[in-house]
Structure formats: structure tokens, C-alpha cells
Amino acid sequence: MFHMKKASKLMLGVSVIFAITGCSTVSSSGPKKSNILNLANQDNPNHTQVVDVNEAIADQLLSFEKHALFSETWGGEAYSGAIGVGDLLQVSIWEAPPAVLLGGSLGALGSGHAQTVQLPVQMVDKSGAIQVPFAGRISVKGKLASQVQADIVHRLKDMANQPQVLVSTVQNNSAAVTIIREGKSVTLPLTPRGERVLDAVSAIGGVPYAADKTTLQLTRGKTVRSLPLIQITQDPRQNIVLQAGDVITSTLQPYSFTALGASGKAGEINFESQGISLAKALGRVGGLQDSLADASGVFVFRYENPEVLNLAENTPATNANHKIPVVYRINLKDADAMFYTQNFPMRDRDVLFVANAPITDLQKFLKVVSTLTSPIYETTRAVNLINATANALAND
Structure with missing residues (x-):
């Protein structure tokens, strides 16, 4: 007969096997928090930086976003009407x-x-x-x-x-602005009236997309800046006076970030071109999964400008856009995080990753073991019931 003791031994054997191989058989939705934090300690060619976010870091990132404004980058007066070569x-x-x-x-x-x-x-x-x-x-x-x-x-x-x-x-051929939209270009001659950015948009017949999905790139000399059209319409300071030789490019620019891991919702999340904060980004994915997430392991993966973190002199750029890989770590167990995440700006193509809590892997392992051993346990109960019934009939 099949005895309880033999079944218990079998269950124990199965448990031991999975205890040995559990790390390789239990799936994971991404890297562990410890693996991400160790990126900065490894001698890797990507020079990945891991930055713990606090109020100062969030303010520094927000300040860099402001420096990219047209009004913060350029000044200058309107075209005077001076004659130039080619006029x-x-x-x-x-x-x-x-x-x-x-x-x-x-x-x-x-x-x-x-x-x-x-x-x-x-x-x-x-x-x-x-x-x-x-x-x-x-x-x-x-x-x-x-x-x-x-x-x-x-x-x-x-x-x-x-x-x-x-x-x-x-x-006027010497003092003009070039506007490019969908492969077509228009030349706007400047006058002493002082044409501005929105005059250039009007000169090309407006834009075919919604203002919150349209980005205007302004190139002046060797400096290039981009702003959402809706931000220029809402902030008159960004509707700056144009200068001779300016090039304005209008593009469709839908912004999005990707949410992965133990966030409330995984996938690509679109957001307005004027940008959103990390706090809003977390709200749009439904926050964190209480049963899975490690609140101290919220990460934003991004290719960052070295000068943003004052790394330009010490860390070489690693990609074609002269940017370096940076992982920002946010500890939502810190109550102050509820404030500085409102200033942390999300950018297009960011990856928001929420790590699993350490106990999650153990829970997954125990669930797998339970799934595999449950049939054995039920079989054992059935055999014991048959044996007990047979013994009772024999005694009769």
C-alpha cells in the first residue's frame, strides 16, 4: 500500500529539488533592485551612472529644463532693416x-x-x-x-x-528665416516690424497637427533648442524675435515613456509635449502594485546630457548624441519623495521601472512548489481514504 510516510518523503524531495533550482525557474519581470544599484560599481564601458534622487537633484533637473527655453537661451532686438549682400x-x-x-x-x-x-x-x-x-x-x-x-x-x-x-x-535676401515643415520649406524675409516665432508658423500656413503634439525646433548658429508649440502659445516670452539666418523646423513629436515592472500598468504611456512630472507619470500608471512592488526601488532609465549632472569633464559621452546612460533611483518610502517627484521632469523615451520587493521572489517560488506538490498531497489523501475504507470492510 501507498503510505503517508512515502508520500511525505516524495513531497520533501520535490521541495528540495526546487529549492536548489528555484532561482532559475521562477520568472521575473526585470532586474532586481540590487542589480541596478550595482551598475555604478561595475567597470562597464557604458559608464552608467546611478543617481539617488532627492530635492536638490530634482530641482537641478528642472532648472536644466528651464535653460532650454527660447527666452533663456536667446535675446536680441528686431531686424533693423540694414541692407545686406544679395538684397x-x-x-x-x-x-x-x-x-x-x-x-x-x-x-x-x-x-x-x-x-x-x-x-x-x-x-x-x-x-x-x-x-x-x-x-x-x-x-x-x-x-x-x-x-x-x-x-x-x-x-x-x-x-x-x-x-x-x-x-x-x-x-530682402540677406535677412530671412527658413521654416521647414514636412519636407517643405518657406523663406520669411524679416522687416523692422520684428517677426516672431509664431509669425513664422503663420507664414507656412500653420501646422497640420494639434499644438500639444507639435514641436518647434529653432536653430540659431550652432545652438539648437526645441519647444512644444503649445508652450510657445501659452507663454508669450517664448515667442521671441527672430534673427537673420534662423531655421525653424516643425515636427510631429508625440511624447511617451515606457512603464515596466511592478507598476500598476505596464506599457507605453503618452503624455503632453509640455511635459509631466514623475508624480503625474506614476499616477497615470496607477501607482505601484502593493503586493509586488518595492517602494524603495523606483527607477527612471534615461540617456542624459552630462552637463545636467556636472559630469561633462569626468565622464565620456557614449552615444551618437553625446549622452550618457543614467539611472535615477527614487525611494517612495521617503515621505519627502511626494514633494520632489512633483519637480522631477519626465522626458520622451524614458523608461520607468518598479522593482519587485525581495519577498516577491519567495512568494512566487512557494506558489510554484505548492502547484507541483498539491496533486501529490491530494493523491495521498485519496490513498489513505481507500486504505481506511478497506480496513473497515476487512474488520467487518
Whole structure:
């Protein structure tokens, strides 16, 4: 007969086997907290930094986000109207009667008894000058139209009777902004009115996407900054005056982060282009799973600019964008975390990972053992019941 003692031995044997192999058979939703924290201690080529987040770190990250604002990066005044190389100019000359210089000029137009000559449109050459009959070569680069007019009058005053000159810009090629959207580009000439970022958006016919999904990238010289369109519309300080040579690129930029591990909901989570805090990000995934999560093991994985953490001199950049891998660790068991997570900014393509509590692996292991040994236990009970019934019948 099958006795209870033999069944108990079998159950014990199974338990021992799984105790030995349990670490390799129990699945996990990601790395353990200890493995993540040890990244900083390993001599790995990625130079991964592990940073414990506190109020100072959160404020430092938020401050860096503010430095990326258009208003914090650039200043400057509106285009003055100065003439530049490549501009097309129209020069008109008037001479009071009796006309001495222009009286018999070819193409002269009578205006009362005064004479007027309108010169052909000409482009400012690479040396920054134009040619005016009788006045000679006139340097115009960097000057206002009124200054060029005065220069021409000064050259003609000894040859013409009370000359007057009008210089106008037919086409401004030297001071313009380029706007790019979906592979198409538009050139917006600048005027002394002072065109701004939203004027450039209007010049290209607006944007085809919602404002909270559209990002405007402004390139000026070697500096590049990007802001959500909705932030520019809501904060007039970001609608800065444009400068000659600026390039504005409009792109569809849906922002998202990925939640993994013992968070309330795993998956890719979209958020507004103006950004959200870590506190809001945790709220959108439903917080942490009480039965699984280690509240002291909340991590944000990100490729970070070295200068954000003052690491530019000591840590080499490791990817094509000159960024380094950084793991931010947040301890939600600390009550202060409820404050500084409101200042910790989430970024596009961040990975939010919540580690399992240490007891979770043991719970999973015991569940596996219970699942495997339960049939043996039930079989043992059935055999014992049969034996007891057989003995009772035999005694009868």
C-alpha cells in the first residue's frame, strides 16, 4: 500500500529539488533592485551612472529644463532693416528744375518741371556695394536705406540741382528665416516690424497637427533648442524675435515613456509635449502594485546630457548624441519623495521601472512548489481514504 510516510518523503524531495533550482525557474519581470544599484560599481564601458534622487537633484533637473527655453537661451532686438549682400535694391533719383544732370537723360520721366530717373533693380554684390550712374560705386552693406540715400545725394549734389534719392528694398535676401515643415520649406524675409516665432508658423500656413503634439525646433548658429508649440502659445516670452539666418523646423513629436515592472500598468504611456512630472507619470500608471512592488526601488532609465549632472569633464559621452546612460533611483518610502517627484521632469523615451520587493521572489517560488506538490498531497489523501475504507470492510 501507498503510505503517508512515502508520500511525505516524495513531497520533501520535490521541495528540495526546487529549492536548489528555484532561482532559475521562477520568472521575473526585470532586474532586481540590487542589480541596478550595482551598475555604478561595475567597470562597464557604458559608464552608467546611478543617481539617488532627492530635492536638490530634482530641482537641478528642472532648472536644466528651464535653460532650454527660447527666452533663456536667446535675446536680441528686431531686424533693423540694414541692407545686406544679395538684397535687391531700387534706386530712384529726382532733380529739381531746372534739371542740369537729368534733363536729357534717357528714360527720364517728367514730374512737373522736375526730372526723375528710376534705375534698374540691382543686387548688392559680395563686396556689399551697388553702382549708381554719376555717383559711382556706393557701399551699402550694413547701412539703412536712409543712409544710402544720403550717400548718393552727397555724391550728386555738385552735379545735379537739389537732387533727392529714394532707395527701397525690392527683395530682402540677406535677412530671412527658413521654416521647414514636412519636407517643405518657406523663406520669411524679416522687416523692422520684428517677426516672431509664431509669425513664422503663420507664414507656412500653420501646422497640420494639434499644438500639444507639435514641436518647434529653432536653430540659431550652432545652438539648437526645441519647444512644444503649445508652450510657445501659452507663454508669450517664448515667442521671441527672430534673427537673420534662423531655421525653424516643425515636427510631429508625440511624447511617451515606457512603464515596466511592478507598476500598476505596464506599457507605453503618452503624455503632453509640455511635459509631466514623475508624480503625474506614476499616477497615470496607477501607482505601484502593493503586493509586488518595492517602494524603495523606483527607477527612471534615461540617456542624459552630462552637463545636467556636472559630469561633462569626468565622464565620456557614449552615444551618437553625446549622452550618457543614467539611472535615477527614487525611494517612495521617503515621505519627502511626494514633494520632489512633483519637480522631477519626465522626458520622451524614458523608461520607468518598479522593482519587485525581495519577498516577491519567495512568494512566487512557494506558489510554484505548492502547484507541483498539491496533486501529490491530494493523491495521498485519496490513498489513505481507500486504505481506511478497506480496513473497515476487512474488520467487518
